[in-house]
Amino acid sequence: MGTTQVDTVPEPKxxxxxxxxxxxxxxEFAVGQVLPNERDxxxxxxxxxxxxxxxLEQLELEGRLQRRRGVGTTVAPPRMxxxxxxxxxxxxxxxxxxxxxxxxxxxxxxxxxxRLLADHPPGPCHVLRRVRSExxxxxxxxxxxxxxxxxxxVPGSGPARGGAVLSALHRLELDGQDRSVELGAARxxxxxxxxxxxxxxVLVVTTRYVAGGTTVAVAVATYRADTCRLTFGxxxxxxxxxx
Amino acid sequence: MGTTQVDTVPEPKxxxxxxxxxxxxxxEFAVGQVLPNERDxxxxxxxxxxxxxxxLEQLELEGRLQRRRGVGTTVAPPRMxxxxxxxxxxxxxxxxxxxxxxxxxxxxxxxxxxRLLADHPPGPCHVLRRVRSExxxxxxxxxxxxxxxxxxxVPGSGPARGGAVLSALHRLELDGQDRSVELGAARxxxxxxxxxxxxxxVLVVTTRYVAGGTTVAVAVATYRADTCRLTFGxxxxxxxxxx
DNA sequence: GAGTGGTCTAGACCACTCC
DNA sequence: GAGTGGTCTAGACCACTCG
Numbered sequence: 001m002g003t004t005q006v007d008t009v010p011e012p013k014x015x016x017x018x019x020x021x022x023x024x025x026x027x028e029f030a031v032g033q034v035l036p037n038e039r040d041x042x043x044x045x046x047x048x049x050x051x052x053x054x055x056l057e058q059l060e061l062e063g064r065l066q067r068r069r070g071v072g073t074t075v076a077p078p079r080m081x082x083x084x085x086x087x088x089x090x091x092x093x094x095x096x097x098x099x100x101x102x103x104x105x106x107x108x109x110x111x112x113x114x115r116l117l118a119d120h121p122p123g124p125c126h127v128l129r130r131v132r133s134e135x136x137x138x139x140x141x142x143x144x145x146x147x148x149x150x151x152x153x154v155p156g157s158g159p160a161r162g163g164a165v166l167s168a169l170h171r172l173e174l175d176g177q178d179r180s181v182e183l184g185a186a187r188x189x190x191x192x193x194x195x196x197x198x199x200x201x202v203l204v205v206t207t208r209y210v211a212g213g214t215t216v217a218v219a220v221a222t223y224r225a226d227t228c229r230l231t232f233g234x235x236x237x238x239x240x241x242x243x
Numbered sequence: 244m245g246t247t248q249v250d251t252v253p254e255p256k257x258x259x260x261x262x263x264x265x266x267x268x269x270x271e272f273a274v275g276q277v278l279p280n281e282r283d284x285x286x287x288x289x290x291x292x293x294x295x296x297x298x299l300e301q302l303e304l305e306g307r308l309q310r311r312r313g314v315g316t317t318v319a320p321p322r323m324x325x326x327x328x329x330x331x332x333x334x335x336x337x338x339x340x341x342x343x344x345x346x347x348x349x350x351x352x353x354x355x356x357x358r359l360l361a362d363h364p365p366g367p368c369h370v371l372r373r374v375r376s377e378x379x380x381x382x383x384x385x386x387x388x389x390x391x392x393x394x395x396x397v398p399g400s401g402p403a404r405g406g407a408v409l410s411a412l413h414r415l416e417l418d419g420q421d422r423s424v425e426l427g428a429a430r431x432x433x434x435x436x437x438x439x440x441x442x443x444x445v446l447v448v449t450t451r452y453v454a455g456g457t458t459v460a461v462a463v464a465t466y467r468a469d470t471c472r473l474t475f476g477x478x479x480x481x482x483x484x485x486x
Numbered sequence: 487g488a489g490t491g492g493t494c495t496a497g498a499c500c501a502c503t504c505c
Numbered sequence: 506g507a508g509t510g511g512t513c514t515a516g517a518c519c520a521c522t523c524g
Contacts, residue, residue: 050496201304201444280491291513310492314490
């Protein structure tokens, strides 16, 4: 009757194509090399451009490719390991590090952050924006929220004021911190800073800093998911997983 | 001359649509509720179905929606916090936990894992597969690699043998562990276990266990990125970030 | 079998980068 | 201006779930 056939589930074209391309990347292309354009690739593999793009998106999601409008698709280097847990004193901005303070203002935190800061009377927070660079690339943006009551009066304005807020934090004794990581889509402003398109996949790291028994700061950092591998705990040789 | 206009960058339709839908989700829908089907939604907002789907994909990426073929699109509950750092003794499988051993065999590790196990003579590893359930849902799969030389002879077969491998590990003194987190696409076998489609976004957690100065085990865990928020360090109240 | 989301097509136009 | 990736359309068919 013909129903005996296993009827192997037909693998979607884009999935098969992804596998084929992935192998081609391993064998025929070097890091940084540009691929043929999407129209040519689609023709070469006999699929519609949209289907090819689905395969490319997968590969980009895995960090194998990098696509830039107006330029082309290039073979991405292995993701860089980015340590998210090595601020020496525990506090952000303690040492010379990869973060640069971009701005600092006073504003109400978003609801999700306010919940984490519920220990404190509701009110304006120092909102400190930082950008992290690694190997010449902006890999993360962060917004740090510190309730006004924690630091007291802080002089100055702009980035300089940000340094003062950090200094005020450093004078507190840190009880501990905890983190969470989840997948997100880059908001328009973050995307611009990270040189990505809005909606690009990002890893959102939320850190809560606890001192004197209460949450005194909350950081929400947005890492490029295509180029970064977040590492925790300094044992891992950053280059081991690469290549 | 007309060039004075700011020429506001036209926001892509799907991006705007995503915003609109996101607000609708907040105000007009309850968790678990099913949305109208894609064809109706597309018609309602006056866009092609592909464009609507782009918006839905974004929302799914952010954990706001859950789509299931043949069923429909439902409003997802807030992501659950899943602790990835609380095996009591440090070793995997130490306590009654959410992991269930599925299988255990002897095989050569993939190249990426072999690099992390370079301390040991190349050879077969115990390959232990586990599945993690949380709130009745499979949220992660893990493959644990333990070089054969670390445990010596291990009796039994299948899941029981897996328990023996874990026990052998527990007899060692753990120096430490480190982890990395990166974005990935679910392989076909993982996708099946997680009740997702191949290629779904996942968070890949690589853990290296160090004892006696060498890496004695490597775990590669694959978490559903749509439903999980990975937490590190037990301070964070799992429910605080929710809702 | 009806209804859902998933895949795929063949085209069009737009925004961007670089020459 | 030429060439790239990004957006969008209007349709078709497939795989899956459920009654």
